[in-house]
Amino acid sequence: MVFLGGQVLPGNVGRAILGPFADQRAVDALNHSLGVDRPLLVQYGTWIWNFLHGDMGTSYIFRAPVAPFVIDALGNSLKLALIAFVLVVPIGILGGVIAALNLNRPLDRIISLGGLSVTVLPEFVTGIILILIFGVWLRWLPIAAAWPKGAGFFTQIYYLILPSLPLFLVLFGYIARMARSGMIEALDSDYTRTAVLKGLPWRTVIWRHVLRNALLPTITVIATQTGYLIGGLVVIETLFRYQGIGSLIFTAARGKDFPMLEAGILTIGIVYAVATLAADFLYSVLNPRIRLGAEQ
Amino acid sequence: MSKNYRILDLLRRGRTPLENHLIDGLVDGRLSRREFVRHGSLLGLSLPLLGRIGMAAGFGATPSLARAAGAAGGTIRVGSSVPAAAIDPVTIADAGGLLVMQQVAEFLCVDGPDLVLKPALAESWKPNADGTVWTFTLRKGVKFHSGGEMKAEDVVASIDRLADPANSSNALSVFSGILQKGNTKKVDDYTVEFHLDAPNGNFPYMVSSDNYNAVIIPASYKGDYEKSFDGTGPFKLEKYTPKVGASFVRNDDYWGDKALPDRTEFTFFTDIQPQILALQSGQIDIINQMPVLAGVALLNDPNFEIISLKSVAHQQLHMHCDEGPTKDARVRRAIALCLDREKLATGLMKGRAALGNDSPFAAVYPSTDTSVPQRKQDIAQAKQLMEAAGLAQGFKMTLTTERYLEIPEYAQLIQNWVKEIGIELELNILDQGAYYGDAVFGKSNWLDSAMGITDYGHRGVPNVYLAAPLKSDGTWNAAHFKNKDYDQMAASYIAALDLEAQKATAGKIQKLLLEETPVVFGYFYDYLTATAKGVTGVQPTAMSQLFLDKASKA
Numbered sequence: 001m002v003f004l005g006g007q008v009l010p011g012n013v014g015r016a017i018l019g020p021f022a023d024q025r026a027v028d029a030l031n032h033s034l035g036v037d038r039p040l041l042v043q044y045g046t047w048i049w050n051f052l053h054g055d056m057g058t059s060y061i062f063r064a065p066v067a068p069f070v071i072d073a074l075g076n077s078l079k080l081a082l083i084a085f086v087l088v089v090p091i092g093i094l095g096g097v098i099a100a101l102n103l104n105r106p107l108d109r110i111i112s113l114g115g116l117s118v119t120v121l122p123e124f125v126t127g128i129i130l131i132l133i134f135g136v137w138l139r140w141l142p143i144a145a146a147w148p149k150g151a152g153f154f155t156q157i158y159y160l161i162l163p164s165l166p167l168f169l170v171l172f173g174y175i176a177r178m179a180r181s182g183m184i185e186a187l188d189s190d191y192t193r194t195a196v197l198k199g200l201p202w203r204t205v206i207w208r209h210v211l212r213n214a215l216l217p218t219i220t221v222i223a224t225q226t227g228y229l230i231g232g233l234v235v236i237e238t239l240f241r242y243q244g245i246g247s248l249i250f251t252a253a254r255g256k257d258f259p260m261l262e263a264g265i266l267t268i269g270i271v272y273a274v275a276t277l278a279a280d281f282l283y284s285v286l287n288p289r290i291r292l293g294a295e296q
Numbered sequence: 297m298s299k300n301y302r303i304l305d306l307l308r309r310g311r312t313p314l315e316n317h318l319i320d321g322l323v324d325g326r327l328s329r330r331e332f333v334r335h336g337s338l339l340g341l342s343l344p345l346l347g348r349i350g351m352a353a354g355f356g357a358t359p360s361l362a363r364a365a366g367a368a369g370g371t372i373r374v375g376s377s378v379p380a381a382a383i384d385p386v387t388i389a390d391a392g393g394l395l396v397m398q399q400v401a402e403f404l405c406v407d408g409p410d411l412v413l414k415p416a417l418a419e420s421w422k423p424n425a426d427g428t429v430w431t432f433t434l435r436k437g438v439k440f441h442s443g444g445e446m447k448a449e450d451v452v453a454s455i456d457r458l459a460d461p462a463n464s465s466n467a468l469s470v471f472s473g474i475l476q477k478g479n480t481k482k483v484d485d486y487t488v489e490f491h492l493d494a495p496n497g498n499f500p501y502m503v504s505s506d507n508y509n510a511v512i513i514p515a516s517y518k519g520d521y522e523k524s525f526d527g528t529g530p531f532k533l534e535k536y537t538p539k540v541g542a543s544f545v546r547n548d549d550y551w552g553d554k555a556l557p558d559r560t561e562f563t564f565f566t567d568i569q570p571q572i573l574a575l576q577s578g579q580i581d582i583i584n585q586m587p588v589l590a591g592v593a594l595l596n597d598p599n600f601e602i603i604s605l606k607s608v609a610h611q612q613l614h615m616h617c618d619e620g621p622t623k624d625a626r627v628r629r630a631i632a633l634c635l636d637r638e639k640l641a642t643g644l645m646k647g648r649a650a651l652g653n654d655s656p657f658a659a660v661y662p663s664t665d666t667s668v669p670q671r672k673q674d675i676a677q678a679k680q681l682m683e684a685a686g687l688a689q690g691f692k693m694t695l696t697t698e699r700y701l702e703i704p705e706y707a708q709l710i711q712n713w714v715k716e717i718g719i720e721l722e723l724n725i726l727d728q729g730a731y732y733g734d735a736v737f738g739k740s741n742w743l744d745s746a747m748g749i750t751d752y753g754h755r756g757v758p759n760v761y762l763a764a765p766l767k768s769d770g771t772w773n774a775a776h777f778k779n780k781d782y783d784q785m786a787a788s789y790i791a792a793l794d795l796e797a798q799k800a801t802a803g804k805i806q807k808l809l810l811e812e813t814p815v816v817f818g819y820f821y822d823y824l825t826a827t828a829k830g831v832t833g834v835q836p837t838a839m840s841q842l843f844l845d846k847a848s849k850a
Contacts (some may be wrong), residue, residue: 017389018387022468023472029463061380142579144563251378
């Protein structure tokens, strides 16, 4: 699919590398040396064959193997996504729970409205504002996510705080709202009333009965956001000069660097599949009905 | 100041007739000293000699270009665009990549910020009588970072490699019709001759930094430049990480003055906004190239300095001369008369641009005939022309262009201006890849659109602009302009060795292009480099090169 899609895009690889003002003879020579003037089926066959043998191919643009680029970028993306997750999931759920427990009171309004407001702001707006505040005026945090070579774990986290904040803002409202509505529904349900009526302490009711049920839809939402967090951060990566897989794919698509593009998209696909699988697994842990169904 | 003819006579001795004619021009007052220095340097006269002639002709001492030297040491940090492809002198085509390459490798001569050629790896050069053979004398004792001495073989191989059609050379379009593979000849270890296809008065620019591919690297180079990063420059590569950055250290074996900074560090950015934020937060010292619209915030900020170079970079508005309403030259002139060029320069470009007069002859070129009147906005005359063409009621057409720099805003201004004479323009603004397409006729929005705007980078001489976009057989002739008189004039301009002959032909070309107006040249925009306060000695060129050997920061 990606392979075919890429071929339909205007321009050709040699042209993309040499630019519009290069002599046509030079472009033809470059296309020939890259092998992109061969029939499509031959190119596709070669690529699939190599990929199945663990060779992701050689980048047209960088004239170097693709694998190190993709692996580095994936590692970077995972780090950023992980930090954003660690920040946003507990805080988002907590926010939703607090809001639901204070339904229609000022605290609920502040969390819901505030969460929604920051969610609708695009990352490039919140990103620039955050950079201006923490990077340019206060100078507390580095504005580029590229940490120095050989930096330790905590230094890396320090460099990643600022880029993960806009992601936090985008996702917080979303997760908090899901958690809130799940909580409201669960609080309203018969089993909660039963649990309260049979005299369980409030804390136990919330922990064992409400939260467990309320979080199910939230987990699904979080899982579907993984794809975005790994591959969809082109804007954040550009703004914070971060070498993630989103910008890798973006520049590869622009430069018609198919080996890079295909490897990148396949990688995101795999990550997405793994994340969905993990979410299903977690779902079954939290929801015994699914588990029992499987055992029967 | 009086003229000292005795010294002048001494200095004239042994000079060629062409050189003596140039000196006559200065003595008789037909040439300004600036024109004299620039053209003299093109003909291969050394700057000290040009200075002595100027003194003898009564012009006083040449102002010294040397600035107070900054302190040595430290690391200069630069923000630049990401090299778009593997760094290779043969194929390189983008600003980010050529900047990295130019940190380690050098040219035969350098086209400075004042468009005056300065010797680098070549000490001097001179043409034969008709400008078909140019002889370059190389500097002795220049060492490559890999150890060997730079000699004529390396120059021959470096230039031949670029002139070879089988080599994916990005410089092929520069050498096409000028210099063929095999015509760069070694005379001895330190002398090289270029045998050209036709007379060419501006040839040294084609092997200067103006032709950014033309760096001199060892003859043994076989590709994969990123493995060696070999060159003769004042800095050596320390580390290069694709898409991330590069760092360089001082080359202590450099043939000239040793570089002041211990190190330089380049950080690559995919966008200009993060570069501006990085400069503001003190994480970089220099933004190599800052588009004026994006950099408005820095232009008036006292914490930063803007180095503004007069450049010849511009946007060409082409109109098809072979079909549709713009087939009529009167309609093309009418459209050109709608533009308020003063407003373009002061408003759109914040005063960082010079007016264009619908030809590639920008005012900064010494060969430009400045007596040709500047075209100004004149709606009444434009309406008359439309009426004469039988199109008083106006017409509709599409303006196709690329999303790049200020072009979309420029297109909107044009759309508003031509409304006044009844022309309704529909804008079709495309991604750069989609606009250029395959960059050949029939497969490119750029070359096939009835009207379009295209960005052209800076060149130290107008030769390239005069040929490919305007000649009848030009490969970038998006206007489909075919005019035999023009072709002849362009050829004779390119051949002319003498500044006054160039000027005379330039005047004719300027008038013909004003009459025909296949392309509207609205303005020529400056090249801006931003630095933090206290950073000195930074020398950019309008070709995106950046010389840091004299840079220092307080």
